[in-house]
Amino acid sequence: EAQVTQNPRYLITVTGKKLTVTCSQNMNHEYMSWYRQDPGLGLRQIYYSMNVEVTDKGDVPEGYKVSRKEKRNFPLILESPSPNQTSLYFCASSPSQVSYEQYFGPGTRLTVT
Amino acid sequence: SQQGEEDPQALSIQEGENATMNCSYKTSINNLQWYRQNSGRGLVHLILIRSNEREKHSGRLRVTLDTSKKSSSLLITASRAADTASYFCATVETGANNLFFGTGTRLTVIP
Numbered sequence: 001e002a003q004v005t006q007n008p009r010y011l012i013t014v015t016g017k018k019l020t021v022t023c024s025q026n027m028n029h030e031y032m033s034w035y036r037q038d039p040g041l042g043l044r045q046i047y048y049s050m051n052v053e054v055t056d057k058g059d060v061p062e063g064y065k066v067s068r069k070e071k072r073n074f075p076l077i078l079e080s081p082s083p084n085q086t087s088l089y090f091c092a093s094s095p096s097q098v099s100y101e102q103y104f105g106p107g108t109r110l111t112v113t
Numbered sequence: 114s115q116q117g118e119e120d121p122q123a124l125s126i127q128e129g130e131n132a133t134m135n136c137s138y139k140t141s142i143n144n145l146q147w148y149r150q151n152s153g154r155g156l157v158h159l160i161l162i163r164s165n166e167r168e169k170h171s172g173r174l175r176v177t178l179d180t181s182k183k184s185s186s187l188l189i190t191a192s193r194a195a196d197t198a199s200y201f202c203a204t205v206e207t208g209a210n211n212l213f214f215g216t217g218t219r220l221t222v223i224p
Contacts, residue, residue, distance in 0.1 A: 102212065
């Protein structure tokens, strides 16, 4: 089944403790991205990747890192999480460019205390 | 720099009625996309309309795009309780590589 998977789905952590949210897609998509969703603010793009080893900042990249060493994986790294990073995070992929429909993962609900 | 803004923020209708949601954006775009999200879950792509298209249909969905007014509308005909969800428009600026989402319209269809 074609899909985007994220792990973990739920995470509660403490301020400053490094964490990684994994994202994987099995559709051989070139374009992948991370979004965060907050009430009243909609979805905002954090980082995106046009292809392996090519990443770029989205709208709200501060406090996040990403890497794209393999085509299928695009992990999101929070080196020192803070409470304002408490949010619902979505990974998405599309065939080649952002101009194609995005396939979204199920989401990761992160709480930083 | 959020591109899309949906209107209304919330909409409640009876089953069988039509639902119309509007989206306005700020700059020239490559395409505009509509997504649906059931509570707390991942977004699902509904329809994409390119900047040189004016109208597109998919089942009970009809999307229009007016680039002169920088606006789009999503019409859901003969609504069903299962259509209850949040609907988002998303735009790709001309020449850009990222997607900007609006804040969404929360649709409730009452059985």
